[in-house]
Amino acid sequence: MTQPQPPLSVVIAGGGSAGHIEPALAFADAVRRLRPGAEVTALGTERGLDTRLIPARGYRLELIPPVPLPRRPSGDLLRLPGRVRTAIGRVREVLTEVDADVVVGFGGYVALPAYLGARGRVPIVVHEANARAGLANRVGSRFAALVATAVAGSGLPDERVVGMPLRRAITGLDRAALRARARAHFGLPPTGPVLLVFGGSQGARTLNTALAAALPGLLHAEVAVLHAHGRTGTSAAPAPGYVPLPYIERMDLAYAAADAVLGRCGMTTVAEVTAVGLPAVYVPLPHGNGEQALNAQPVVAAGGGTLVPDDELTGERVLAELLPLLADPRRLAAMGTAARACGHGDADERLARLVLEMIAR
Incomplete structure (x- = not known):
């Protein structure tokens, strides 16, 4: 007799712009197709499109304080410790509340607090959309269990090229x-x-x-x-x-x-x-x-x-x-x-399967 699968709790971090939110939600849709009943919680802020796009797709949204990031390491980061600490604390509260099994980040100013809040507590998966990785994902990749990318050559360690997760309405x-x-x-x-x-x-x-x-x-x-x-x-x-x-x-x-x-x-x-x-x-x-x-x-x-x-x-x-x-x-x-011919129509499920396999291990 097949044993029922335990409940799965996935936290996604891809807030701010549609370029971060949409691949995160496409991945979440794929997780639900592969694991019906999985709980998916999105981290976001009141800035950008988070509060409009995420609830409209039927996902729980938990707000954290925004931490705008410079595009490159600079002195600006040193002036953000208070904001970062507050955001990390809120992330950890959410992870405990939903009993998270994994945090999957897609870059942007929501992702860095998510990575730092999950470090040492919950496995981290990084997905980098661009050909050249941004600051949040460069930091997160240092202690991620899995690094996935849309294209090769992102500069992140041990990258697995899966393509860009897209909605099935598009693919x-x-x-x-x-x-x-x-x-x-x-x-x-x-x-x-x-x-x-x-x-x-x-x-x-x-x-x-x-x-x-x-x-x-x-x-x-x-x-x-x-x-x-x-x-x-x-x-x-x-x-x-x-x-x-x-x-x-x-x-x-x-x-x-x-x-x-x-x-x-x-x-x-x-x-x-x-x-x-x-x-x-x-x-x-x-x-x-x-x-x-x-x-x-x-x-x-x-x-x-x-x-x-x-x-x-x-x-x-x-x-x-x-x-x-x-x-x-x-x-x-x-x-x-x-x-x-240049597209990756199955990237959403490829990433979801890699994450589910990682959790199972």
């Missing part, structure tokens, strides 16, 4: 079957090319500015535009063929409606765009440690996208890159096929 998306419904959902024309423009959950000023300059030319060429400009970003006024939104809740439908993407290249964006097979013009953030350009480089090398530096993105460049592409169905299809 199982049938764009062709949903195209008509998706366009109707956003009020886009039922025929003709559609360009999807977004700069991550916070928007991107460079993309918004360049699109505003390019918009008359795009609309004149009968290219419709679905534009997520960010909650504090700006856009042109809505017009026939142009739909601006502060944030797109249904990214699956946005991808189904689109023929090409203009966007940043955080790893979640790159992973989703390749998983659904869309060609893209990627514009890396000009700040940080250069990881966004590295994220997109394999896709660009495979022919699934192009890379435009932030300071070179103008309205004229948008038109020069995208009008010829959107007018060429064969090129669109070829680039989409190349993009899809």
Whole structure:
């Protein structure tokens, strides 16, 4: 007779931006599929998107004090001991309350207190999304039981490349079957090319500015535009063929409606765009440690996208890159096929299985 499996308690730490939250929740979904009845608790803060995205997906959210981190080790870290101690104490309270079996972190300012609070108490798993690891994951990897990455070469020790965990709504998306419904959902024309423009959950000023300059030319060429400009970003006024939104809740439908993407290249964006097979013009953030350009480089090398530096993105460049592409169905299809070949559609379950095996050991 098969013995019932003991209750499983998993704590995830990936708060702040959608780029940290979404892979954490995709992993959590996979854990629940593989271990029905598993309890998943998310650590987050009142900053960012935690309080909106996490409860909406049906997961318990426990708030901890935010600890904003510099991108590199610096004197700023030495000025944060009080905040760090408070956050670590709150993490330890949560771990005890939920009787945690493992802490799985996805980087960002929630992850470091989670790693430090779990150290020596609960096994730690680190997932690094970017081609170059951030500070929190570099620290956490020093005492993690398992280090998983989206791509090779993160610089973390003993990395296991699993890909980027994504929602099944994305990895199982049938764009062709949903195209008509998706366009109707956003009020886009039922025929003709559609360009999807977004700069991550916070928007991107460079993309918004360049699109505003390019918009008359795009609309004149009968290219419709679905534009997520960010909650504090700006856009042109809505017009026939142009739909601006502060944030797109249904990214699956946005991808189904689109023929090409203009966007940043955080790893979640790159992973989703390749998983659904869309060609893209990627514009890396000009700040940080250069990881966004590295994220997109394999896709660009495979022919699934192009890379435009932030300071070179103008309205004229948008038109020069995208009008010829959107007018060429064969090129669109070829680039989409190349993009899809770069994706990792099963990363959510690969990571979940590795974590469950580690707990069993």
